[in-house]
Each structure stands twice: as structure tokens, then as C-alpha cells.
Amino acid sequence: MDAGGFVGELNLLTGQNVYLLCRVREGGTVYRVPPERLRQLMANDVELSDVVFKALIARRELLQRSTAALAVEIVGTDRSAAALALRTYAARQRLIHQWFDADTPADQAMMESSGLAAEDLPAVVMPGVTMRQATPGGLAEKLGLSYRRSSVKPVDVTIVGAGPAGLAAAVYGASEGLDTVLLDAVATGGLAAASSRIENYLGFPFGLSGADLTDLTGLAGRGSDVSLVVRGPDIAAEMSAYLVDRLLVHPRVTVRCRSEVTRLDGGDFLEEVTITDRTADTAHAQPCAGLFCFIGAEPAASWLTGIATGDDGFIRTDVQLTDSDLGPAWATLGRRPLPFETSIPGVFAVGDVHSGSMKRVAAATGEGASAIASVHKAIAALA
Numbered sequence: 453m454d455a456g457g458f459v460g461e462l463n464l465l466t467g468q469n470v471y472l473l474c475r476v477r478e479g480g481t482v483y484r485v486p487p488e489r490l491r492q493l494m495a496n497d498v499e500l501s502d503v504v505f506k507a508l509i510a511r512r513e514l515l516q517r518s519t520a521a522l523a524v525e526i527v528g529t530d531r532s533a534a535a536l537a538l539r540t541y542a543a544r545q546r547l548i549h550q551w552f553d554a555d556t557p558a559d560q561a562m563m564e565s566s567g568l569a570a571e572d573l574p575a576v577v578m579p580g581v582t583m584r585q586a587t588p589g590g591l592a593e594k595l596g597l598s599y600r601r602s603s604v605k606p607v608d609v610t611i612v613g614a615g616p617a618g619l620a621a622a623v624y625g626a627s628e629g630l631d632t633v634l635l636d637a638v639a640t641g642g643l644a645a646a647s648s649r650i651e652n653y654l655g656f657p658f659g660l661s662g663a664d665l666t667d668l669t670g671l672a673g674r675g676s677d678v679s680l681v682v683r684g685p686d687i688a689a690e691m692s693a694y695l696v697d698r699l700l701v702h703p704r705v706t707v708r709c710r711s712e713v714t715r716l717d718g719g720d721f722l723e724e725v726t727i728t729d730r731t732a733d734t735a736h737a738q739p740c741a742g743l744f745c746f747i748g749a750e751p752a753a754s755w756l757t758g759i760a761t762g763d764d765g766f767i768r769t770d771v772q773l774t775d776s777d778l779g780p781a782w783a784t785l786g787r788r789p790l791p792f793e794t795s796i797p798g799v800f801a802v803g804d805v806h807s808g809s810m811k812r813v814a815a816a817t818g819e820g821a822s823a824i825a826s827v828h829k830a831i832a833a834l835a
């Protein structure tokens with residue numbers, strides 16, 4: 453490193469383990485800036501923040517293509533759900549890692565050299581540590597990414613879910629001075645991170661791309677034949693136009709409308725599916741190594757016991773609530789639910805889980821940001 457330069461990597465901002473070592477060429481003074489102080493500096497100086505942030509992003513991209521990517525090695529088989537969970541976690545956390553497929557002879561050699569057997573998979577190999585039957589939680593723990601709150605002081609707002617809605621709420625909550633905690637069962641990004649591309653988000657004329665792990669056309673692009681089975685008469689009714697266009701023109705994707713998957717067969721893994729054509733009322737079995745279900749959207753709200761939902765399980769808020777939804781706690785508070793407030797005082801629902809929501813990124817972020825105004829009012833009413 454030369455005089456006047458600065459070192460550091462993106463994990464200074466994310467709190468992940470440090471991957472970068474540095475050597476100075478000439479004697480001099482090194483100023484050590486702790487992460488909290490750096491974040492403070494970046495918040496106060498926009499110009500400096502731009503320079504530092506761009507450099508950190510560029511370094512992360514460089515690292516992902518360099519030998520540093522060998523720091524975390526994930527070994528498993530392509531068809532294992534546990535391995536997929538680990539890879540999804542690593543991808544969504546933007547962890548620098550390498551994937552080894554235990555079904556390929558080349559990667560089996562790596563397994564043997566690490567002393568791993570089939571029953572150890574999925575495994576994570578890091579310098580000095582081998583994690584057998586690894587889970588996202590275990591990996592997070594080892595990397596120091598698990599959440600540990602040091603203070604015992606209650607937070608102002610806890611946000612469950614770091615999809616677009618939760619992220620927007622967290623950004624607005626924290627920037628408006630609320631002590632904010634954002635939790636997610638997997639990692640940041642939500643459904644948007646599982647989509648190959650988010651279209652129709654203002655300000656991004658070419659769309660925003662996410663991870664392509666679950667992208668069907670990505671699968672077909674890697675040489676697999678893909679059948680898209682649809683119960684309805686055509687795919688255009690419920691799907692974004694850009695996805696329909698990509699699917700219909702893809703030479704390896706066959707769209708089967710008015711059809712249903714009626715049977716699955718296999719041993720340890722899926723080997724065959726039976727597809728029933730409802731027009732001709734015929735069934736045929738075809739070899740199949742993977743099945744992706746995109747059947748409707750189910751709200752992940754069952755853990756919120758006692759909350760008012762619609763018949764479809766999506767959470768009702770504010771004007772969607774009737775007097776009979778509001779228990780005695782509301783009478784004590786002496787107020788009606790605020791915008792985005794649920795039937796439980798102080799609990800707000802935004803984004804896809806919200807009854808009647810648009811199921812769009814822009815709507816989810818808008819709701820997340822707007823709900824923070826209600827959080828301020830609810831806190832003020834408690835004072």
C-alpha cells in the first residue's frame with residue numbers, strides 16, 4: 453500500500469469477518485479507524501462517503517474473483533435441500549465463497565483432501581475450520597454474523613423480514629433516529645433477491661437483477677429441459693409480461709397449459725413427475741430431477757397468533773379492521789389503528805403480507821417507509 457491510500461473491505465460496513473490483509477511498502481504512520489467511527493464519518497461527509505463506498509464495492513468484486521474467494525468453500529450435492537439453503541444464504545449475504553459439487557469427480561478430490569465423507573455434506577471448509585452437516589445458522593455463527601444485542605435497553609422498532617418492505621422501514625426508521633432492529637429468517641433481499649430481475653421499479657430502466665438461483669430460464673440456459681406446468685389456460689393472465697416473453701421464446705422451455713403435476717416418484721431424490729393434461733384427460737410420466745413450485749403466494753404470518761387476517765391469511769390493517777377485530781386493549785388506548793397498524797396495537801404490517809397489497813417492490817418499499825410515520829405516532833401516544 454502506498455502513502456495516502458486507505459485499506460479496508462466491505463465487511464467494515466456489514467460487520468462480517470475481515471478477509472483482507474495488507475502490507476505497507478515504506479515506513480510511515482497508519483491511522484486505524486474503527487468501523488463505528490468510519491460509519492459516523494461516512495454519514496457526515498457525503499463526498500468522502502462516495503469515494504470510500506465505491507472503493508469498498510470495487511474491492512469486494514475484485515475479491516470475489518480472486519484467491520480470497522477460497523476462504524469459504526461450500527461442498528454439497530446440487531440436489532440437496534440443505535446444500536441449497538447454505539448456498540442461498542451465502543449468495544444473499546454476498547459471502548465470498550466457492551461451491552464444490554460432490555457429484556463431480558473433480559470436486560470429489562477436494563472432498564477427500566478435506567477428509568469429508570458423503571454423510572458430512574453439506575460441509576463448509578474455512579481456514580482451520582471444517583463444518584460438517586453445516587446449516588446457515590451454524591455458518592452465520594462461525595462467521596460472527598449472528599445477531600447479538602449488547603444493550604438491554606428496549607428498541608424503538610423491531611422489523612421482521614428484510615425484503616423490500618422491511619428494508620425500507622429499517623432505513624427510514626434508523627435515519628429518523630429510531631433505535632431499529634431488522635431481523636430475517638434467511639438474509640436481506642426477500643422475494644426480490646430470489647427473482648432473476650425486478651422490472652417496473654422506477655429509476656432503473658433496465659430493471660434490477662437479483663440472484664438467479666431459482667430462475668427457470670437460467671436453469672434452461674445451463675442446458676436443462678424445463679417444463680412449465682400451468683393449471684390455467686395461458687401463462688399471461690397471472691405473470692409479468694417480461695417473464696412470459698422470456699419463457700415463450702426459450703428453446704428449452706416447454707409451456708404446458710391446462711395441466712397439473714399429479715404424482716412424484718423417486719428414491720432419495722426426485723426422479724420422475726407425472727403430468728396430467730386436463731383437456732385430453734391423459735397422464736404421462738417424465739424423468740425429472742427438480743421441481744419448483746410457484747403456486748400462489750402464501751403469507752408467512754401464522755406465527756403472529758391472534759392477529760386479524762382475511763380468509764386468505766393476509767394481514768388486515770387500519771381501515772380494513774372492523775370494531776369486532778379490536779379487542780379491549782384499544783379501548784384502554786383510546787384510539788383507532790393508525791395507517792398500517794394491525795388489530796394488535798403497536799404491530800404494523802406492510803408489503804406482500806399486507807391484505808390487498810399490490811405484490812410489487814415499489815408498493816412494498818412505499819408501505820415500509822410510510823409505516824414509520826405511524827410508528828412515531830404510536831410511540832408518541834405512549835409517552
Ligand SMILES: Cc1cc2nc3c(=O)[nH]c(=O)nc-3n(C[C@H](O)[C@H](O)[C@H](O)COP(=O)(O)OP(=O)(O)OC[C@H]3O[C@@H](n4cnc5c(N)ncnc54)[C@H](O)[C@@H]3O)c2cc1C
Nearest residue numbers: 613615616617636637642643644647651803804811812813
Ligand atoms: C419471481 C418473482 C418475480 C417478481 N418480479 C417483480 C417485478 O418485476 N417487479 C416488482 O415490482 N415485483 C416483483 N415481484 C414481487 C416482489 O418481489 C414482492 O412484491 C416484494 O419482494 C415484496 O416485498 P416484501 O418485503 O413485502 O416481502 P418479501 O420480499 O417476501 O420479504 C419477506 C422477508 O421476510 C422474511 N421472513 C418471513 N417470515 C419471517 C419470520 N417469521 N422471521 C424472520 N424473517 C421472516 C423472508 O425471509 C423474506 O426475506 C416478483 C416476485 C417474484 C417471486
